[in-house]
Amino acid sequence: MSASITLGNEVRPVSFETSESVGKEVDFLLPLALLPAMATGSHLKLPARISSQLFSAVPRIQDVFRLWGTEHWGAALPGAPVPGAKFQQIHVDSEVWSERDERGSGVACFFSGGVDSFYSVLKHHDEVTHLIFVHGFDIPLTNGVLRTQASHMAREVARELGKPLIEVETNLRSFSDTFIGWGAYQGGALASVGLLFQHLFHKVLIPSSHSYADLFPWGSHPLLDPLWSTELTRIEHDGCEATRVEKVAYISRHETAMKWLRVCWGWNNKNNAYNCGHCEKCLRTMVNLRAAGALERCKTLPHNLDLRVVANMNLSDESDEAFARENLNALERLGTEPGLALAVAEAMNKYRLGEFKTQLTLQVRAHVDKREWKRVMRGLLMLLRYHPRALVRAYQKLGSPMRLRRWLRV
Ligand SMILES: [Zn+2]
Numbered sequence: 001m002s003a004s005i006t007l008g009n010e011v012r013p014v015s016f017e018t019s020e021s022v023g024k025e026v027d028f029l030l031p032l033a034l035l036p037a038m039a040t041g042s043h044l045k046l047p048a049r050i051s052s053q054l055f056s057a058v059p060r061i062q063d064v065f066r067l068w069g070t071e072h073w074g075a076a077l078p079g080a081p082v083p084g085a086k087f088q089q090i091h092v093d094s095e096v097w098s099e100r101d102e103r104g105s106g107v108a109c110f111f112s113g114g115v116d117s118f119y120s121v122l123k124h125h126d127e128v129t130h131l132i133f134v135h136g137f138d139i140p141l142t143n144g145v146l147r148t149q150a151s152h153m154a155r156e157v158a159r160e161l162g163k164p165l166i167e168v169e170t171n172l173r174s175f176s177d178t179f180i181g182w183g184a185y186q187g188g189a190l191a192s193v194g195l196l197f198q199h200l201f202h203k204v205l206i207p208s209s210h211s212y213a214d215l216f217p218w219g220s221h222p223l224l225d226p227l228w229s230t231e232l233t234r235i236e237h238d239g240c241e242a243t244r245v246e247k248v249a250y251i252s253r254h255e256t257a258m259k260w261l262r263v264c265w266g267w268n269n270k271n272n273a274y275n276c277g278h279c280e281k282c283l284r285t286m287v288n289l290r291a292a293g294a295l296e297r298c299k300t301l302p303h304n305l306d307l308r309v310v311a312n313m314n315l316s317d318e319s320d321e322a323f324a325r326e327n328l329n330a331l332e333r334l335g336t337e338p339g340l341a342l343a344v345a346e347a348m349n350k351y352r353l354g355e356f357k358t359q360l361t362l363q364v365r366a367h368v369d370k371r372e373w374k375r376v377m378r379g380l381l382m383l384l385r386y387h388p389r390a391l392v393r394a395y396q397k398l399g400s401p402m403r404l405r406r407w408l409r410v
Helices: 029-040 052-056 058-073 115-123 144-161 172-176 182-197 244-251 255-260 280-291 307-311 318-334 338-367 373-386 388-398 401-408
Strands: 002-007 010-018 106-110 130-135 165-170 201-207 234-238
Touching: 002 029, 010 172, 010 182, 029 058, 029 172, 029 182, 052 058, 058 182, 106 115, 106 182, 115 201, 115 244, 115 255, 130 144, 130 182, 144 165, 144 255, 165 182, 172 182, 182 201, 182 234, 244 280, 244 318, 280 307, 280 318, 280 338, 307 338, 318 338, 338 373, 338 388, 373 388
Parallel strands: 106 130, 106 201, 130 165, 201 234
Antiparallel strands: 002 010, 010 165
16 A cells, blocks of 8 residues: 655655555555644645544544644654754645444554553453564665564564464655654554455454553644544544553553563664663663563563663653653552662653753743843753752742743843
8 A cells, every 4th residue: 555645846755564454444544644644734635535534533633733833742743853843733634434334343552562562462362363563664675684673583483372463664754754753653553554454344443551640742642543443443542541560460461571571762773683681771660560570471571670770761751751660659669679760860850851951951941131141051060960859849949931031040
């Protein structure tokens, strides 16, 4: 299946090679193109009829992203390559269908080999009829070595669980990455792949990233994913009822998961290791497993946790911080790993101070005269280095730019 997206004078090809035949509906084009269109302020015109249910959800999907953009992500969309890109309300033009023949009898679950995937597949083992593994989302298409390993894993897991596997290879990210970061786009991208198979599945599960306790704006979200559903196929965001620690405890009881768990993010994995064992995702999962008392059972991650490495783990956004917090809470409740709890807390502190520094810099730049702000920042950074708690407390008490200005005496 291939599509050409015309944007101004440019034509961008997007293709999906699939191991299973795709349906005739073109609904997959909407989740594929809507966010890039919003990020570029483009009028979106679809070439054929799309589901009436999906089309009627477009205003709400746009409202969600527009508000997340303005109120949560600020001026810069997360990971967007174009500085200052914003989600804009756009016009979407399409004819609709509402009647179709019978719905597909199957239920699919996206499967990457990670904690969320294993949790959803194992929890819904009796209901799920197929697994879908996508090449080109978490591993670049150009990384043949890692893709071969991951594909082998997916086939073996599917065989062990007795489920047919559908493999999809797509260059979708070569299109989307030029407009929007993966963090915001991933739910739409998964929904787009799911909607290729409406003739087979009346339900497609997207394993959740975060629990109900951490529902900050994120591209795959229980509020958002179901909005990509059609009359034929319900898209479900699955697994919010469990924290990552609880999910790991659940899957650690299953031998297949402990034999094949694959969590390492392929875009940063320089050595093509199945799991590198030292990136944030690997470390976070090792801590999850330790908290569940199951690290030694996992055959795909190292069993020794170096506390210094954990303390220096690089948390890069609120998603990483949320997972670290879950780990810290679990370790504190457990009470038997005080050193590990301290190391996780230290990594979180580093992240929070980094975030605070970014906020502080933005505030000072916005409210302090151009000639003065560098001098003011030098003083504040010195304070941050030697008296971080006092500075954070003082800053939190301020609240308004006027009070900040007075506090800075400028
Ligand atoms: Zn890793």
